[in-house]
Each structure stands twice: as C-alpha cells, then as structure tokens.
Amino acid sequence: MSQPAAANYGSFDKWLPKLVLAPSFVLTLVFVYGFIIWNGYLSFTPSRILPNYEWAGLIQYERLFENERWWVAVKNLGIFGSLFMGVSMALGLLLAIFLDQKIRMEGALRTIYLYPMALSFIVTGTAWKWILNPGLGLEHLMHQWGFENFTFDWLVNTDMSIYTVVIAGVWQSSGFVMALFLAGLRGIDDSIIKAAQVDGASLPRIYWRIIVPCLRPVFFSTLMILAHLAIKSFDLVMALTSGGPGFSSDVPATFMYSMAFTRGQIGMGAASAMMMLATLAALVVPYLYSELRNSKHG
Amino acid sequence: MHKENEVGALKIKHVRKSYGGTDILKGIDLEIDAGQFLILVGPSGCGKSTLLGLISGLEQTTSGEIWIGDRMVNNVAPKDRDIAMVFQSYALYPNMNVKQNIAFGMEMRNVPKAEQEQIIARVAKMLQIEHLLDRKPSQLSGGQRQRVAMGRALARNPGLFLFDEPLSNLDAKLRVEMRTEIKRLHERTKTTVVYVTHDQIEAMTLGDRIAVMKDGIIQQFGGPQDIYDNPANMFVAGFIGSPSMNFILSTVEKTQEGVGVKVESGNKQFVLPLRADAAAKLSSWVGKEIVFGIRPEQITGTVNIQQDNPHITKADCKVEIVEPTGPDTLTFINLNGKEAVCRVHPSEAKRPGERMQLAFDMSKAVFFDPSSEARVA
Amino acid sequence: MHKENEVGALKIKHVRKSYGGTDILKGIDLEIDAGQFLILVGPSGCGKSTLLGLISGLEQTTSGEIWIGDRMVNNVAPKDRDIAMVFQSYALYPNMNVKQNIAFGMEMRNVPKAEQEQIIARVAKMLQIEHLLDRKPSQLSGGQRQRVAMGRALARNPGLFLFDEPLSNLDAKLRVEMRTEIKRLHERTKTTVVYVTHDQIEAMTLGDRIAVMKDGIIQQFGGPQDIYDNPANMFVAGFIGSPSMNFILSTVEKTQEGVGVKVESGNKQFVLPLRADAAAKLSSWVGKEIVFGIRPEQITGTVNIQQDNPHITKADCKVEIVEPTGPDTLTFINLNGKEAVCRVHPSEAKRPGERMQLAFDMSKAVFFDPSSEARVA
Amino acid sequence: GEVEVLHWWTSGGEAKAAAELKKIMQSKGHTWKDFAVAGGAGDNAMTVLKSRVVSGNPPAAAQIKGPSIQEWGDEGVLANLNDVAKAEQWDTVLPKVVADVMKYKGNYVAAPVNVHRVNWLWVNPEVLKKAGAKVPTNWNEFFDTAEKLQKAGVVPLAHGGQAWQDATVFEAVALGLGGTDFYKKAFVQLDQATLKSPKMEEVLTTYKKLKKYVDKNSPGRDWNLATAMVIQGKAGMQIMGDWAKGEFLAANKVPGKDFVCTPAPGTSNAFTFNIDSFAMFKLSGDSAKAQKDLAAAIMSPQFQEVFNLNKGSIPARLNMDMAKFDDCGKQSSKDFVATSKSGGLLPSWAHGMAMYSATQGAIQDAISQFWNTDSMTAKQAVDKIAAAAKVR
Amino acid sequence: MADTQNMTATATMPIAPSTTEGQSMSFITRWLPGPGRFILYAVLFTVAIYYLLPLYVMVTTSLKSMDEIREGNLLALPSAPGFAAWAKAWGEACTGVACDGLKGYFWNSVKMVVPSVILSTMLGAVNGYILSKWRFRGSEVIFAMMMFGVFLPLQVILLPMAQTLGWLGLAKSTTGLVFVHCVMGIASTTLFFRNYYVGIPDELIKAATLDGAGFWRIFFRIILPLSTPIIMVTTIWQFTQIWNDFLFGVVFSAGDSQPITVGLNNLANTSSSVKEYNVDMAAAIIAGLPTLFVYVVAGKYFVRGLTAGAVKG
Ligand SMILES: Nc1ncnc2c1ncn2[C@@H]1O[C@H](COP(=O)(O)OP(=O)(O)OP(=O)(O)O)[C@@H](O)[C@H]1O
Ligand SMILES: Nc1ncnc2c1ncn2[C@@H]1O[C@H](COP(=O)(O)OP(=O)(O)OP(=O)(O)O)[C@@H](O)[C@H]1O
Ligand SMILES: [Mg+2]
Ligand SMILES: [Mg+2]
Secondary structure: OOOOOOOOOHHHHHHHHHHHHHEEEEEEEEEHHHHHHHHHHHHOOOOOOOOOOOOOOOHHHHHHHHHHHHHHHHHHHHHHHHHHHHHHHHHHHHHHHHHHHOOOHHHHHHHHHHHHHOHHHHHHHHHHHHOOOOOOOHHHHHHHHOOOOOOOHHHHHOOOHHHHHHHHHHHHHHHHHHHHHHHHOOOOHHHHHHHHHHHHOHHHHHHHHHHHHHHHHHHHHHHHHHHHHHOOOOHHHHHHOOOOOOOOOHHHHHHHHHHHHHHHOOOHHHHHHHHHHHHHHHHHHHHHHHHHHHHHHO | OOOOOOOOOOHHHHHHHOOOOOEEEEEEEEOOOOOOOOEEOOOOOOOOHHHHHHHOOOOOOOOEEEOOOEEEEEOOOOOOEEEEEOOOOOOOOOOOHHHHHHHHHHHOOOOHHHHHHHHHHHHHHHHHHHHOOOHHHHHHOOHHHHHHHHHHHOOOOOOOOEEEEOOOOOOOHHHHHHHHHHHHHHHHHHEEEEEEEOOOHHHHOOOOEEEEOOOEEEEEEEEEHHHHHHHEHHHHHHHOOOOOOOEEEEEEEEEEOOEEEEEEEEEEEEEEEEEEHHHHHOOOHHHOEEEEOOOOEEEEEEEOOOOOOOOEEEEEEEEEEEEEEOOOOOEEEEEEEEEEEEOOOOOOOOOOEEEEEEEEEEHHEEEEEOOOOOOOO | OOOOOOOEEEEEEEEEEOOOOOEEEEEEEEEOOOOOOOEEEOOOOHHHHHHHHHHOOOOOOEEEEEEEEEEEOOOOOHHHEEEEOOOOOOOOOOOOOHHHHHHHHHHOOOOOOHHHHHHHHHHHHHHHHHHHOOOHHHHOOOOHHHHHHHHHHHHHOOEEEEEEOOOOOOHHHHHHHHHHHHHHHHHHHOOEEEOOOOOOHHHHOOOEEEEEEEEEEEEEEEEEHHHOOOOHHHHHHHHHHOOOOEEEEEEEEEOOOOOOEEEOOEEEEEEEEEOOOHHOOHHHHHEEEEEEOOOOHEEEOOOOOOOOOOOEEEEEEEEEEEEEOOOOOEEEEEEEEOEEEEOOOOOOOOOOOOOOEEEEEEEHHHOOOOOOEOOOO | OOEEEEEEOOOOOHHHHHHHHHHHHHHHHOEEEEOOOOHHHHHHHHHHHHHHHHHOHHHHHHOOOHHHHHHHHOOEEEOOHHHHHHHHHHHHHOOOOHHHHOOOOOEEHHHHHHHHOOOOOOOOOOHHHHHHHOOOOHHHHHHHHHHHHHHHHOOOEEOOOHHHHHHHHHEEEEEEEHHHHHHHHHHHOHHHHHHHHHHHHHHHHHHHHHHHHHOOOOOOOOOOHHHHHHHHOOOEEEEOOOOOOHHHHHHHOEEOOEEEEEOOOOOOOOOEEEEEEEEOOOOOOHHHHHHHHHHHHHHOOHHHHHHHHHOOOEEEEOOOOOOOOOHHHHHHHHHHHHHHHOOEEEOOOOHHHOOHHHHHHHHEEEEEEHOOOOOOOOOHHHHHHHHHOOOO | OOHHHHHHHHOOOOOOOOOOOHHHHHHHHHHOOOHHHHHHHHHHHHHHHHHHHHHHHHHHHOOOHHHHHHHHHOOOOOOOOOOHHHHHHHHOOOOOOOOOHHHHHHHHHHHHHHHHHHHHHHHHHHHHHHHHHHHOOOHHHHHHHHHOOOOOOOOHHHHHHHHHHHHHHHOOOOOHHHHHHHHHHHHHHHHHHHHHHHOOOHHHEEEEEEEEHHHHHHHHHHHHOOHHHHHHHHHHHHHHHHHHOOOOHHHOHHHHHHHHHHHHHHOOOOOOOOOOHHHHHHHHHHHHHHHHHHHHHOOOOOOOOOOOOOOOO
C-alpha cells in the first residue's frame, strides 16, 4: 500500500504518530549525528590523549593515509565484512529453513545455534584461540588421531589470520541470523506455499522463488545487523588475535580504538572513524534508498 | 491443451478428514470419469474447500483413498499430482507481479520461454487482465486478484483442475463471460474439473455432475437437471434453486378427481390436485401431514401460462411482500401460515396487501416426509 | 439500533482519486438521503472499493468533498465518521477469536459488557455462526470468515454502513437469507447503507438507489427498476441484468404500420415493429443502422405468453446452444449474425439445431446509437 | 574522605596487593572506592579514565606510568603532590631516575609503587642439563644453548607472539648487543642516527634469528602459557619481566632449583625498569585530603614491602629491607641500586617507560611486523623503526 | 520444553492437535524424501557440533584443575571433574581489591539490563509501528537516518557521550547506563519491528480504525498480540547486546554498579598475574547463563502462521 493507513485527519490524530516518534528522532539526531559532527571536528584537531579543539587542518588525514597499518585494517575489513556477512547469511538462512522442516528437537537445536551470542567474547575468544591454535587445538587433535599431514595454522599465519576471525564471527552471529529468518519464515502465509506446491514447485524451489523473496524485509534487517556487527567487530578481533600476528588481522575498529585510547592519538582515531563512516555512507545510503523506495510498494 | 490418456478420472473412497477432534468430512465417496466436470455445492463450511485440499494433496486424509487416473495418490506429493488449482483465498505470490504469478507454474514445469509468453498473452486476454501484467497483487482489486488466480491455473495444462469459487468476486457480466470461457475450455481440452461454486447458474450450466454436500456428507450426486427436478431430500431441494423451493406443510386429501394437498392462503382454502404418479405414491399418506415442495417459478401469474396445462390450478392469494428483480417480480404470499415465494411477470405484479390470482403448476411438485425429510414422491 | 437525527445522508462531490499517476476515480458525484440504501455496481476494477475507502476515510481523496449528514468529513478521522464497514478482504483480526473480533468495535466504543454479550448472541444467531465463536479466523472456511466480517459490522450501530461484497462467498440459500436479513435490518433501523455487489438480485432487491460505475465514472444513478428498464447507455443496459441484454445491430425500416427493425435469423428475415413512442423517436433514423437491445426474458417461447400483447411478434429461429438453468432454459439463437439469448420455459425448450417459434416482446426494447452507445429510444 | 582509585590489578597476587593499600587507607579513616578495570595492560582503564576526565568526574588516583604522566600533565588535570613529597622526603628515598618519572615540570604528580625488572631470562635448568647446555650470559652463548636445546627436541625459547612480548624480547636483544648507551640513544632519546646505524641492523638481524628457536604456535599466545612451557620443560628459556616468577611459584617451583632467573643475555650490568605508579587528579575538599594520604600510604615502606612481596617486583624506595624477598627479588634489588649508580638503570620502552604511547605503539608495530613477516629485511625494518620514532 | 514435546507428539500421531500450526508444517515435512531428510539431520547436527565445540572446551576446562590444564590436552575430558572453579568464580575470585567473585556484578547487570531491554524494545515497537503503519511525508527519511546510526562505531561515541552524561548529571549512574543502552538500541529495535510490521496487512489497521480504535489501541490490541516472534527476536538481541556489552558498561558505570562483563573482564584479564583458566571459563559460563536462559524461553515463542488467514491475496 502506498498510502498510510490513515493520514491527515484531526490535528491530534495527525500529529500523534509524529509526536511519538519525535523523541527517538531527536535522540538519534543528537546522539548519532551530533556525535558524528563532533567527531568530524576532532579529526581536524591535534587532539592527543584528550580532546582538544584547536584547528589543525588535514594533518590527521595525511598521517592516516601514510599509515600502513590503517590500510591493512581497511583491507581486512573488506575481507572480513564480505565473508562474514555472506557466510552468516547463507548459514543462518540454511539453518532456519532446515529447522522449519518440523525437526525433532527443534527447541534444543535452536538454542545450540543461538547460544554463542549469549556468551561474552572476552572468554569465548580464549576458547577459540585454543581450538584454532595449531599446537593445542584442532591440528594437534588431528595429529593425535593419526592424521599427521593435517595442518590448520591460520591463526598464526599472517596471510590467513583474518579468516580465523571470520570463523569465530560466523560462529557467534549466524545463530542470531537463523533466529531472524526463522521468525520471518513463521510469519509467512502458508496458503501461498500451498499454491506453489500445486504449481509444481519442489521444496527447494518454493523456498528459493517464493519464500525467500517474501523475506526481503528480513534480509534487510539481517544485512543491517550483520554490517553493524562486522564494523564493530572489536571484541572478536581483540580476543582472538588482538590484531596479530603483527597487525595482520587489524580492523578499523581496533585501529581506531588503539589510536584514540591506547596511543593517545585521538585526532587520528577520529579521522579514521570519519573515513569509515564516509565509506559506509557511500555503500549503505544507496542501499537504504532503494530498499525503502521499494518497500513503499511492497 | 490436450491430454492423451485418461489420466483425469477421479475416485474418492470413504474419505474422512478431521481437524483436531472435529470431523469435517465424514466419509465421502465420489467417482467421475476423465473429462467430466464435477460441481461441488453445499452450505458454507460444509467441507468443500477441505475436499479440494485433500484431492490436491495439500491436506492429508484422516482415512480413505483418493485415486487420480489409476494411481492411488494418497502418498503422492501435490506437485506430482498434475493438478492446477484456484484457491478461494487467491494465494497469489505477493513478491511477484501478475505476469510472474502466471508464469511460475509453467517455469516449474520447464515450459520454453517463448511458449510461456504466448500462453500468458492468451490467458491474460481471456481474463481481461492484459493491462495489469506488471502490477503486484497488492495493487489489484478483489476481482482482479481472483482473475489472476484463475490465470495461474489456466496457464497450465494439468490432468485435473480444481477451482474453489473462482468467479465469486466478479461482476455478473464478466462472470457470464468467464463461465462461458470455462465451458469452452472444458469442451476443447476435456480436462477433468472439480469446481466449487455457490452460483446456481454456474452449477447448473457447467456441471456434468453435481455433488451436493452438507456437514461433510454427500447428500446427492447426479446430473444437474436431475438434481433440480428430482431432489433426494428436503435439504437438496431447498439448497438447489434460487429463490429456494417453497415447502408447505399440508395434509393429503382425497378429492373427487384423485388425491390433493390442502392449502390455505389469506383465510381461503383450496386443494391442489396431484399428478397421477404422485397421487399413486401418496395414497397411503391420505389424511396425514406431508411437506409439499413447489418452486417459485411454478407459482406464477395467470397471464403468461400454458392455458391448457392440466396440472395448473388457479387460486386467489393475498400479496405480502413484493421484490422486483428485473426480469421477474418475486411475490411473497402466505401458504398454510408460511411465507411462499412466487415468480411473477413484472407487468402482472400487484402491490403488497392486494389480492392476486396465481397459477400453481403441480406438474413438478415434490413431496417429503415431514419427520425424515426424505422424498416420498 | 435507531438513529435520531438524519446523520446518515451522504453526499459525494466531484471526488477524484489517483494512485501514483493513474486516475482511479475521475470525478464522482452522488447524493443519497439518510436511511437510503445505495448499491454500487460496476465491472471489476472500476473503483468501487476505492470509493468505499474514500467514504470511510481510510483513503484520502485526491480532490473533491465528501459530506456525511451536514459535515464535510474530508478532514474527519475514520473512527469519528461513525461508520461500520465490511471489507472485501474480510480483514479479520488474526489474533482474536470470532467473538472477540465481533466485540472489538463495541469495546472500543465502551458498550457495557452485558449488552455486548447480548448483541454478539443476536448477531451470531442471525449469521449462523454461533458454533464458531471460539475459533480463530484461520480455522474458518471462506464463507464463515465473510460472515464474521459481516457480524463485526452489524454488531455496531453506526450512522453509515459500508458493505464491500459482503455475501460473495456464501451459498445461494444463505445468501438469500442474509439478503433478507439485511433488508429487514435496514427497514428497521433506517441506517444509510452503501453496498457493493456483483449480484444482480441483491442489487435489484436491496437498493433504493443504484449507481452503475465504469472506469471511475458513474454511468447512471437511479432507482433499480428505472435503471433496469431505462438504461442510459449500452454499458448500463448490458451490465445490469443477467443474462445480459441482447444487442442487435440492425436497420430501422418504415413498414406499413409504422417503424420497425429488420432482423435476420437462420436465413429468414423479419421486421419487429416498434411501439409508438420509440417509433416517434426513431423516425429520423429510418434507413440507418441502430443497436436494438432486448432482454433475454423478452424473447420467450410462445406458450406462456400474454397472447393479446400487441407488442409481441412471433418468429421462427434456429436454436444454437441450450443451457438449462433449472427454472428456465437459456436458448441461444443467432440474430443478425450475433448470438442472442432467450429465456425459454424448460418444457418448451428445443435442442440445438432444431427450429423454434419464439415470441419477441418489443414493449421494453431499447435503442442505442451504435457510435456513441447512448440511448436514443 | 573518599578515594576512588582506578587500577587494573584485578586478580591473583595483584588484587591482594591492591587490597593492602585499601586496608591502609581505611585505617586512616578514608573510604576506598575501588575502580578496577583490567584488560590490555591498562588499555581499558585508560579508555575509562579519559571518559571520566572528559565527563568531569576524574578518579582520585589512576594507575598511570612513565611518560604518560607527562602527557596527562600536559592536559593540566593532575594534582600537585609536592607537600606530601617534601614531608615524606621522596627526593631522598627515590632514585633520581624514578623521581623524574613521577614529576611533571618539577612537581610531583604521581607516586611509584614498585619497580619491575624486565630484562630477565627464565630458565628451566633441568632441560638445559639434559641437552648439555649452560645458562647463556651473552647472545652468542644464547644461540649455542638454543641450538643444543633444539637438537634435544625442546623449544629453545618460549615466546608469545603479541606485540608487547615481541617488543620485550627485542628490547633485551638491543640492550644485550648495543649496551646501555646505544639503548638510551635509540629508545630514550630516539636519536635518528642511532636508530639507522648498522648496530641497529645487527640487533634486528639477531632478533630475527631468534625466530628459528621459537615454535610456530607462538602467535597470540599469552605470556603465561609461554611460561608454562618452561615450567613443564617443553621449552628451555623465556625472556620476560619479573612477573613471570608468579607463574613458577604458583606451580610450586622453587627458585634456583626448579627454575633460574638470570639477566637476559648481555644485560647483567643493566636494568630495564617498569615502574607502576599512581597519578593523582585535581580534586577538591575532603577527597583532596584523602588523596594526599593515599600518596603517602603508597610510599610507606610497610606498603611497599607487602605489595611487592605479592607482586614479584621490588620496592621503588631505596634502602628497604629485602629479607622477606626471594633470591630473584634480592638480585633485582641489588642490581637496581647498582645500576642506578652506574647509569645502567634504563626505562623499558616496551613497557611504556621511555616514550609517548603513540611513538611506542608505532615502533612496536614495526617490530612486530618485522618479526612476523619473513620477507622483510633488517634494512627495511630499520627504516620503518626510524620512521615510527618520529611519530608523536 | 513444551514445544519440543508438542512437536514430537505431532510427528508420531496422524492427527495433529487442534492447531493449524501442526497441520501446515506437516505437509512440507511429509514430502521431503527419505535421503533428503537424512541429509537435513546430518547438516543440522554437524553444524551443531561446530557451535558446541567452544562450549565443550569451556565447560571441560572449567571442570579441570589448573595443573591438568597446564599439562593436558584441551579437548580431553577432565580426569577428575570438580566444581571448585565454579564456586570460585561465583563467590571468591578477585575482581579488584574485593574478592567476592561475580555474584555482586551479576545483580548489577540484571538491574541495568531489565529496564534497558524493556524500554528499548518498547521504543522500537512503537517506532516500527509508526514507520510501517502510520507513514507520513519524511518518515522514510527518518527511518533511513535511524538506520545509518547503527553503523556508528561505539568508540566514537564514548567521549562525547561521557561529556553529555556529565552535563546531564547522569555520569557514573545506572540510569545513565540504561539511557545509553536505550539510545544506542533504538536503531536496531526499530529496524526489527518496522520490517516485521511491514508484513502485517494494512487492512487490519483499517478495520480497527473503523471499529473506533485509535493509534494506541490498535497498537496494543491488534499489533502487539501479533508481534510475539519479533518481540522475542528483539529481546534476544537487546538482551545479549546489553548484557554482553563491556565498553559502555565499564565507561559509564560507577565502581559499585559495574555490570558483569566488567567483573568477568577483571577476573579473566590480568596484566601480570597468574592465570586461572578454569575459573575464567566457569565465570564466562556463569556470565552467559541469563542470556542462555532468555534464549531457551524466547525460543518457545516462534510460532508459525500468526497472520495466515487474515486476508485474501
Ligand atoms: N494500491 C494501488 N496501487 C495502484 N492501483 C491500485 C491500487 N489499489 C487499487 N488499484 C487499482 O484501482 C482500480 C480500482 O480498484 P478497486 O479495488 O476500487 O476496484 P473494485 O471496483 O472494488 O473492483 P472489484 O470488484 O474487483 O473488487 C483497480 O484497477 C486497481 O487495480
Ligand atoms: N484449520 C482448521 N481447524 C479447525 N476447523 C477448520 C479448519 N479449517 C476449516 N475448518 C472447519 O472445517 C469446516 C469446513 O471448511 P471448508 O473450508 O472446507 O468449508 P467450505 O465448504 O469450503 O465453506 P465455504 O463455502 O464457506 O468456503 C468449516 O466448518 C471450518 O470451520
Ligand atoms: Mg471454501
Ligand atoms: Mg473491490
């Protein structure tokens, strides 16, 4: 429906929704956009351990662009973000669909898939670190079982370490993605599924052609949430690799944090945050635009 | 759209269906040949849609067997039953536009793209939805949605069509056109059809066979005219025909000429003589109460009648209510204390309160046992 | 359920509505008095539901004014318009059972609990859904859902009822009963009603006024019999009445007695003389082509006719198709190369291919300009 | 008054040590509001501290050390402790090197709690004996020993591949090969010439040579797991600060018998220190008074002893009775006094005692990258480090 | 869990209990061929192992003694399982100068999480309702602006937020923390609800409007009862986000109202002390128990087909 269910009537009815929405909107304006501006300003200052409001021009950006570690972080975010989002999405959807097949023990399995979100990564990170560590975890175990040639040393390999972050990230988030999709699946009117069955579609095709497209709003939510997790993947990286070996698995969030809080380079931290936001805006705003324009007719 | 072998014959054996504890279908037996057109009618909630659900395989029978052609299909998946269905609730795919909705079933069956286009064009033309092909279901009116649902089924070439009130949201004109189209289609393709409808005309004109259901039980199964003329019981008699048959509780009496039923209207009494065959059957009922059924079109004005019809009795009655429907005026009178409808030509119609000479044509009157409601003559 | 003042009068002035760029309603003007029963009819997709949406306030007019009673309600919220509505799509609250669905509106208006119970009981009885009160909408059949939707509206006591095809999913019998109930209700409460239907009988019997719409424009607005007998144009003539009026393109000719139209059927030609008033109006059309419209019930068998009717002309025609509908048999013949339907008594009906003597009653025949489709006589 | 103390001594011996301070404060009639934030060697605590300062609610004292004290001083938020220092004669009881760290522009703003020695080599003598190797005293010996250990099938050097551990080892190599002057010039004065000198290249080459003797699972390993390898005899040696002793003791090992602590190769005449200290923030009223008492309490011999016994380090105060300390502690204390006179007492840059955090971080990045990237040459690393040293 | 029982019951009996749920789900299942079903289970269980592995490591480690951990294999079962580490984590481990374990932090977290989750979920529900059913000119833009907010890195917020809270006088208070969590949660909760509500037919709102229900009554009587699955999803999300949040918790809480993550962090993270992995793991599991509990409970409410049958088309 392109029309609001009811629009401009008595002035109160007309204003009520806007009025109710207003606090959230104001909070967003102040606490998101206000802070972005604040941060933007900081990125043009020489701030060190505390904010400082002297104007310093583009110096922080110059330093940032010269910083090798920053570029590694950006590249890693690209790898991590796309893999993490893609795999979580695929796995989450698959699990949701499978769980929707009236599985025995659905409740138990669902909880198993969900629990990683429940545990703080401060410590589950340690467990992962052990499991992925060649000398302690999987590789060691395989060797003990007699598979001497088995190697799995991504954690300690500069080129592969970012992928271990993907593994742990997927582990942590795909269960929630599953929950989102499952809730969506259970909201679908099953008469259209029936119609598709009669139309001769096999189960996989029903999902692929009818149900999954109907989940479009859920995809939107999931994508947003995963992107949000990917960008904020701070705990994950810190607990698993601390950005290492070297800074090979650094991501912008950890970069920003160490600059702004550990190394007393708030100005550069702010500049990196602005760069990140700008990149994101370039990616996300068009998506938001198309998605919301579509939903009007949905 | 032609089928080689007789895949479409449908046989339903002792089928039962319950939801939770409630029995919805209580032992249905039906059998039609390939190429026949079966109409399901019955009051709302009697289980028609449920029966279609079972035939399509979307619902599971609680017990009993369903045969399509020579296969027992109880354990065959819906998609392998070679069925096309129009759902009462349309069930359009909300994510697809009209064209994609129609194409989907063909795609699933790997119909070549060019052929799809051609079929879509033909179906859309027939259903007059060409200008809607790019719309999403949410942008359609009720009748337009229903036509798309219809189009989805018609685009296929199945062994069996299931239609659940496919024309209920269409206007009369379009409905007549669609009805004719369906009839043509059926005559051309000879595909077996099971068709649920509430429309008397659809039921009478489309069906080879009609099954009248009530509360999950089939009351009568037969040809349309046969059911109309020879209803098996009061329920069928009352259900088929619109306006309904008038049921008048009266007493069977012996008259000079033979046997008749006594009727009283507006303080005047008269006896309607029975035709010979009925009189013979009712000889044992003389003096007893009986329900006598007469359709509205069998009580008419006295002008436009076959004056020499021996079964016609004229009587003077008081008009209570008058309902002009266009071609006819429904005139309500009181017979034996109960309201009865008569179909009168508008030119003859009187106004409420006036008296009117009416002709009772007893040649098709039917008689029921008041307690069992079964037909006795 | 009685309303004191005349709150229910409805006036619609130059109302337009577009979705996106498409105009759906193109300037609607309508006016009915309080207590009147307005029927909206028109082909699927012509904008009937949209118009109801505007009256209810659920959709906003693009331009124009809507008046209820003496208030211009364009800026009045739907809930303050004192309206009850039955949606074409039912729109039952899925989370509530039938009883709660019906009670919801009363609750919102703070009807005392005891009164609610009473009203629910009454409405449920009337709609025959007493046994369903505890079910959720998903457990109902199509017709049952529709009745619940109806019950939701009837439980209220609004100034204006809006019904969007409220009976389309009901069986004929129930439909007749419901129709009568609605009529009674309306007679008792004298609440204004706007009622969308595709059912000819509903339209003719329920309405005080009928508005025939097409493509967002009102084609004719008047009393039911008036519209039936005196359609303003070919569209209305064809749309109202089922089966549709026969339109026959023929030539106006001067005859000895006056003026007539030339008709040819199965290689035989004959002239149907016009009644005096039509003849007068068509004098300027002599020699020209005209569309002449005659309803199926005006072409009948020769037995049951008023033998002394001067407007009747008998002619011998070849039967092409025969459709028995129960009370009548629809007989298709060919007139001037076009199929025409005649309503014949089953006892007189012939079989396809046979010839048959038919009586053409020209007393109600109408005539249209073939190019503008407007009525000329 | 109330003192809110931000620290990251949250578990084990550290927490017990901090509890001592609380006790002392309570005995003086103050309320101790504990504000403990662990993690990342104080990274989290620094984050919290900044937010607190920004929101206008700084704690009374926060665990800040080394040049960071100067950085905070630059922001003008630290309190002046000169009156306490004078009363308690800090200038005399503290070595000058230590006292300088505690001062901002000549005024005391912080109080030291302990001194860690970073340049220790921890050895499992059993393992060395089996391999027929001896405890190395310089880097050449170290490589001999390592070679023997490797032949014997044990990991020669236990190491955890985290940036700060990489830096700790590097620091030891640089000090061992370059000596105190080189170290001072390179890492305290950040002299570009020294940083780019051939010596530096040699240091880096040697450093990289160590990687051969480290197992491949080391990246990301916590230091204490590395220590556990030495304890279990899976590895022979570890270069780590004196806190490693705690792990040995917790595993019921006896110093001198089950494990040996010795200065890292070639650094016996030097002492790289890592001093924990509390900087005091400007407060008013009662709390300010309590804050002064806190400073005094921290410097009291009684606290310094109890605290350092728990923590494995040595008191920052000179002239303390070391009787209760173990051998490693005693040696540390002795070397501390000795080197403070000889000029061998050096700030550990790897532990944030020598440079601003930005600089330190940049150099650590370069070193870690060099350690982990096999394709990188020492020459390239020299350039990177020199460039990093310019970061402010 | 009642629902699992329910499911197994329906699987074995031909007649499902009187829910449409049981019916509609069974028809899909039935047509999945035998080997397909086997693969399905195989996949589900394999994935379950992947998910369970870290938990296994954590649980076994928490039951081991430190000596066994120092020497043994991570994946081995404990030779002499004991709950000493659990007891220590709950009541004795040091998390600062106090050594009372996690129990105090636990309740701090509860006090903070409950209002935050309730408030932010309610806000999200109302916002989602407006943005899907009461759209007005510019509402899409507002929504888009809110969405972009989810991408703001938390680190960016810390300092300005600290300053703002300082101005508001909310620094160092649980109220302040609740406030921060609500503000930061608005975007995701609004997103969840809005996208769920888009799927609820507008006709329902129309019908209710005519029935005389206003903005709030439609919300409470029609929309909210249909929202169970999404409320569950949102609750799960917010609960975990807030319960597991460390950064805000540590920065905006006062010393004695620190949430459990801070306690856990203090317990598990040490700069130079001896590490007790068994206690760390036990503590982590304890810290995760409430979220696990919420998951188990919430999971029961994913019910199929709430809106089915409401509207045609
Ligand atoms: N949201 C929409 N966007 C665009 N077009 C619409 C939308 N809703 C309805 N329409 C179009 O408006 C026209 C009128 O629709 P409406 O529902 O009023 O028809 P109707 O007269 O009620 O038809 P029916 O008898 O089939 O219910 C139709 O052609 C329909 O396709
Ligand atoms: N899921 C269900 N649970 C319980 N009862 C149901 C369910 N679905 C349908 N019913 C009941 O089964 C009966 C038959 O329903 P069905 O839909 O077959 O009726 P129908 O003959 O198609 O009626 P209509 O003409 O109104 O569409 C009805 O009384 C209905 O209430
Ligand atoms: Mg039905
Ligand atoms: Mg409509």
